[in-house]
Amino acid sequence: MEDQHDPAQPPFDLDRFTPYRLSVAAERASEGLARLYRSRFGISVAEWRVLAHLEHSGNVSVRDIEARVALEKSKVSRAATRLEAAGYIAKAVDPADRRLVQLSLTEEGRALMAEILPVALGFQAELEARLGAAFDGLEQGLQKLLDGTEDKDDPSA
Amino acid sequence: MEDQHDPAQPPFDLDRFTPYRLSVAAERASEGLARLYRSRFGISVAEWRVLAHLEHSGNVSVRDIEARVALEKSKVSRAATRLEAAGYIAKAVDPADRRLVQLSLTEEGRALMAEILPVALGFQAELEARLGAAFDGLEQGLQKLLDGTEDKDDPSA
DNA sequence: CGTTATTCATTGCAAATGCAATGATGTCAA
DNA sequence: TTGACATCATTGCATTTGCAATGAATAACG
Numbered sequence: 001m002e003d004q005h006d007p008a009q010p011p012f013d014l015d016r017f018t019p020y021r022l023s024v025a026a027e028r029a030s031e032g033l034a035r036l037y038r039s040r041f042g043i044s045v046a047e048w049r050v051l052a053h054l055e056h057s058g059n060v061s062v063r064d065i066e067a068r069v070a071l072e073k074s075k076v077s078r079a080a081t082r083l084e085a086a087g088y089i090a091k092a093v094d095p096a097d098r099r100l101v102q103l104s105l106t107e108e109g110r111a112l113m114a115e116i117l118p119v120a121l122g123f124q125a126e127l128e129a130r131l132g133a134a135f136d137g138l139e140q141g142l143q144k145l146l147d148g149t150e151d152k153d154d155p156s157a
Numbered sequence: 158m159e160d161q162h163d164p165a166q167p168p169f170d171l172d173r174f175t176p177y178r179l180s181v182a183a184e185r186a187s188e189g190l191a192r193l194y195r196s197r198f199g200i201s202v203a204e205w206r207v208l209a210h211l212e213h214s215g216n217v218s219v220r221d222i223e224a225r226v227a228l229e230k231s232k233v234s235r236a237a238t239r240l241e242a243a244g245y246i247a248k249a250v251d252p253a254d255r256r257l258v259q260l261s262l263t264e265e266g267r268a269l270m271a272e273i274l275p276v277a278l279g280f281q282a283e284l285e286a287r288l289g290a291a292f293d294g295l296e297q298g299l300q301k302l303l304d305g306t307e308d309k310d311d312p313s314a
Numbered sequence: 315c316g317t318t319a320t321t322c323a324t325t326g327c328a329a330a331t332g333c334a335a336t337g338a339t340g341t342c343a344a
Numbered sequence: 345t346t347g348a349c350a351t352c353a354t355t356g357c358a359t360t361t362g363c364a365a366t367g368a369a370t371a372a373c374g
Contacts, residue, residue, distance in 0.1 A: 012274055014209045014226065018284050018296070019186035024227045025302040026183035029176035044330095052171045062353055069171065070181045072332065077354060099339045099352040117169055127175050134301045137294020139175070144291045145182040201360095219323060229362065234324055256322040256369045 033123045037116055042086075046071055046079040048116070054089060054105050055113045061100040088112055190280045194273055199243075203228055203236040205273070211246060211262050212270045218257040245269055 014020050034045050043051070049069045054060060057068075062080060066073040080103055083089040088109035094100035105113065128135050171177050191202050200208070206226045211217060214225075219237060223230040237260055240246040245266035251257035262270065285292050 011213075012209060012277070013213055014206065017209070017277070018281060018299075019183070019190050020206070020209075020227075021296075021299045021303065022179065022183035022186050025299050026176070026179035027227065028302065028305075029179050033176050049171065049177070052169060052174070052177075056168075056170055063351085070177075070184065073353070074332070074355080075330090078330085081354090097340070097352085101353065120169070120174070124175060130305070131298055131301050134294070134298045137291070138298025138302075139178075141288055141291045141295025141298065142175075142178045142182050144288050145185065145295075146178065148185075148287070220321085230323070231325080231362070232360090235360090238324090254322085254370070258323065 029127065033120065036119050036123060041112060041116060043083075044079065046075050047083055050076060050079045050083060050103070051088065051105070051109065051113060051116070052120075054103060054109070055117070059102040059104045061094065061102065063100070065103070083109070186284065190277065193276050193280060198269060198273060200240075201236070203232050204240055207233060207236045207240060207260070208245065208262070208266065208270060208273070209277070211260060211266070212274070216259040216261045218251065218259065220257070222260070240266070 030045060034048070037043060037048060049071060050065055053065055053069050057064075060068075062073060062076050065071065065076045065080075069076070071079070080089060080091065080101075084091050088106060090104050090106050092102045092104070094102050131138060187202060191205070194200060194205060206228060207222055210222055210226050214221075217225075219230060219233050222228065222233045222237075226233070228236070237246060237248065237258075241248050245263060247261050247263050249259045249261070251259050288295060
């Protein structure tokens with residue numbers, strides 16, 4: 001169980017490795033929130049993100065969401081299909097460019113968001129309270145990480 | 158594309174939502190590193206984590222890794238199977254408790270880590286350089302998030 | 315001891331995922 | 345216009361994933 005790395009090698013501790021730490025923290029946070037809406041509202045993380053983006057911005061194409069919400073387009077597409085089947089969003093062909101699909105919240109979708117948003121905001125508030133003074137530092141660090149080119153080819157992003 | 162939320166509802170911007178930001182930042186960081194070792198060494202993120210933990214601690218059971226490395230036990234088990242097939246680790250029944258499987262790096266595994274570790278450490282160094290003064294703040298925030306009970310039932314974790 | 319719970323690793327299987335087509339539409343320049 | 349190329353959303357398909365058995369081994373406790 002103890003350290004036994006080759007003394008010629010630099011020591012390596014996964015617990016101090018930022019990508020790993022980020023990954024675990026992100027998983028915990030997302031899962032913590034997801035457990036609040038999954039059972040109650042029956043939606044997945046991807047669905048939540050699509051809804052949240054629709055609530056924020058009006059009619060949007062799948063492509064827009066893919067870019068803004070950091071989800072594979074196929075994931076967005078399938079989430080949209082499920083949300084449409086559940087009656088929370090509507091899909092319509094964009095008359096100006098018929099390749100595009102306009103996604104929009106239905107009345108039911110808005111009602112759903114009216115229930116979920118307070119939960120999400122409460123979760124965020126809890127998180128901030130829990131972090132206290134460390135919150136600002138975390139956000140600044142995240143901002144720097146996210147600022148980098150959105151491009152997935154940037155290894156330092 | 159513009160804001161059009163119900164004025165009775167609080168505004169909601171996914172871009173300012175910490176779980177989402179964490180998730181995107183984590184994905185970028187993990188993917189950024191993964192692209193460095195995936196093509197060159199043919200290992201996945203799960204495999205990398207198992208290897209990294211084995212490099213740090215000696216013989217370990219699947220259960221230990223599951224707990225320490227934040228991976229589902231089935232994921233660990235399958236990663237271990239692939240790593241064994243590739244010749245990087247060895248599996249052996251623990252003589253003291255024959256339910257346990259001792260995982261350990263083989264000579265090849267150590268050689269692999271000798272190649273990967275500098276890459277990983279370089280990535281970490283790049284990250285820290287990129288973050289500059291913000292790095293400490295990020296780490297403190299992550300620490301607070303990770304400190305909370307490891308328990309998945311804690312919504313604020 | 316013997317019997318019942320627990321713990322561990324693996325695996326079966328349904329669902330989710332990612333990537334590469336596919337088809338339908340748009341753009342642009344010859 | 346026409347034809348080559350680009351963009352968009354969806355879907356096919358192989359792989360991966362997560363969860364719930366499963367089977368093997370141990371612990372707990374009468």
